[in-house]
């Protein structure tokens with residue numbers, strides 16, 4: 001099986017997917033701690049990087065404990081993409097540069113960024129070549145299966161990416177038109193694995209560690225990438241690792257442990273972000289994910305969705321634990337699966 005084009009401490013690396021508003025430094029570090037082997041920044045505009053827009057540049061910062069890390073860039077202007085890759089390489093020195101050809105968001109595709117590029121495979125190749133010419137780092141790509149059902153052709157798209165110099169390719173096997181509807185067609189990942197010489201990273205609809213193992217076994221992909229399945233359960237990576245190694249799946253943390261992980265995560269965000277009130281409000285979504293499925297979680301979530309300061313979180317957790325002491329001692333109902341992503345993907 002072809003190897004991922006940078007040093008990584010695993011035969012079958014597990015990636016935390018790039019996710020705007022989610023895969024930020026603190027969450028990446030949490031996921032690394034719980035077994036993710038590779039992380040990727042959220043997608044960053046090449047124009048924003050090249051113009052040294054402060055909001056964009058601040059999202060490029062990462063800690064040594066996040067490595068190996070890729071910086072993901074998007075844009076349809078090959079020169080701007082090359083400039084951005086050169087700056088990222090010189091200043092931030094990640095392990096790889098990833099090009100986003102998958103983002104379905106309207107304001108991105110309107111300018112041919114993200115999956116918008118998939119309508120023009122010559123442009124896809126020009127962008128890859130331009131980026132590769134401006135960095136010594138491996139250039140990887142992340143694609144969808146095509147722009148629309150009529151243009152659905154993941155193998156051709158993937159071969160064109162490989163020909164242009166992509167050193168690894170992640171496939172989310174849905175089209176842009178599908179957004180997040182229907183299900184990811186894992187058989188398309190298998191077809192791309194067969195067709196390509198470079199490593200293929202399989203992605204799409206992994207909600208549990210068992211799903212991750214099934215995806216890998218069914219497709220033969222060289223690495224697995226998890227996005228929504230890591231929401232509120234970063235330990236999915238360690239669970240997947242165990243199953244891949246033929247070991248029993250470690251239990252999900254108890255409710256108390258979950259709260260401690262959420263508090264740790266909150267503390268990392270607090271020391272990372274400058275605008276603490278804005279960051280606390282942004283953090284509400286993670287809090288909601290961490291408590292999903294817990295007993296009386298609707299009420300708990302309501303309280304957590306109202307926090308304006310990080311200092312409020314601990315008291316809400318302590319109150320919940322005090323009130324549920326008896327049933328928490330009786331069972332481990334905290335070990336739930338994060339199954340319902342509809343609300344999140346609609347917003348994505």
Ligand SMILES: Cc1cc2nc3c(=O)[nH]c(=O)nc-3n(C[C@H](O)[C@H](O)[C@H](O)COP(=O)(O)O)c2cc1C
Pocket residue numbers: 017018019020021022041042043072100102103142172203204205206225226227228229344345348
């Ligand atoms: C909130 C959110 C933000 C995302 N942002 C990005 C992004 O910045 N770059 C990217 O390539 N994909 C992005 N994606 C797509 C994911 O990386 C992934 O391909 C997709 O969610 C399918 O994987 P999953 O089923 O494991 O969630 C995003 C997805 C979500 C849910």
